[in-house]
Amino acid sequence: MVVEYFVCEKPNFLYEVPIFKTVVNGIKNCIRNDIPLLSKKFKWIDTIEESKDSECFDIYLFSFSPIYRVLFLFFSLLSIGTFGYFYCLCLPYIFLNIDVMQDIVKAISRRRKQLFLMACFILSLLLIYAVLSFAIMSSFFDPGENNQFCTTLWQCYITVIREGLLDGFGAISVTYVGQNGANFKIYLWRAVFDLIFFVVISTISLEVITAILVDTFSELRQEKDTAEKDQKSVCFVCGIDNDDFERRGKGFAKHYHSDHNIYSYIYFILHIKSMSPHDHNAIEKYVSDKFGNDEIEFYPLHKAKVLGGLVLKKKDMKGMIDEMLVNT
Incomplete structure (x- = not known):
């Protein structure tokens, strides 16, 4: 299957990395339009070719589909020669050509910028909580029974990410490690701390990601319905109803x-x-x-x-x- 794919699609392959070319063209246009003095000084910038429309169906050799097929062959050979456990990594190949999976991949790729920025925003908020936890609440982390490590800021950050995102109700569970029993003042501050975490991280931020994906799926479904309706009601060549x-x-x-x-x-x-x-x-x-x-x-x-x-x-x-x- 892998050999057949590369033989059939050989005329369409582009030996380029699309993300690198996009970045280079973006830098080139930025220098040309915003900093003309640099464009005059570094004339080699104008030698970079813009992306042009091709006369055939292009497939980037370093895109997901070709790379996964190479990995599919690699994992299959490893499974035959060493351990059969690698066969589990070949299972996604079954779903590559299913329309639902293609819509999921298309939705994620279409909103990849928004999803990436939202993920960075959530991680930055978690870092703020990790710093606060490390500075004033490290005694609440129980490395013994609960595996809540906060000896260093890095350990505290990983613990807050795991406990906060998996639990969803707070940065860590309420414990009184190193304390003289329960204390309402401490519990009150923890309630405010965890409530803000729950509202900002668990409720708003994560739901925004869900809303982005749902909106994209709705947009894709609407585009698909419009295309199907147009195909059934209008001739593509002459445009007559x-x-x-x-x-x-x-x-x-x-x-x-x-x-x-x-x-x-x-x-x-x-x-x-x-x-x-x-x-x-x-x-x-x-x-x-x-x-x-x-x-x-x-x-x-x-x-x-x-x-x-x-x-x-x-x-x-x-x-x-x-x-x-x-x-x-």
Whole structure:
């Protein structure tokens, strides 16, 4: 499976690291627009090429899909040669092509910046709580029975992250290690401390992350529903509504799959691009020139042979009807 994937997708691979190229292009644009003096001094910056649209479906060699397939092969060989436990790392391969999993990955990748910033914000708040705990509340940490370490600030930070995020009701549980029994004043300060932690971290911050993901899933579902509705109601090639074909033609399904089959247009474009320009006939040369200049006049926009040629847009038809009513 891994060999087949790389053989089939070999023409589409880009030997680039997308995140590095994005960072470099961002720095370049920033220097160009905001600091023109540096751009003049360091002229080599202009030699960095911008990302351009490719004529084929691009796959970054260092993206998730190729790298995981390499790891899949590596873990499989390790399982055969050493321990079978590595087979468990191959299980995600089953779910790579499932639509639900792809939507989850797409939602996380689309909001990765917001999620990363929110995670950094939560970690910074936890650091504040760790500093306060280390400075004035280290005696409440029980390294014996509860494994709550706070000898150093690093230990206190890890303990607050684990206890706070897993428990959710406070930085640590209320204990009286090194104290002379229960004390209401101490309990009162701990109640305020833990209540703020619960509201800020557990309730607001973590729920914001959930809201970001839920909103993204809703957005993806809406985009998918809109695309499916558009595919079922409008011809992708000519842009004519299915109602016109149902009333005046031979049905929208026949038109969509036969008259204006999108793959027929794709194959024709690929056929033209694979030929030498000297071998083009008149029609092929016309389409090749238009396609090379990013012009779309060769597509039958609002035209269909089965409907007798030109079909007016709804707004144009409404204007014509209004004009006829005025004249009468």
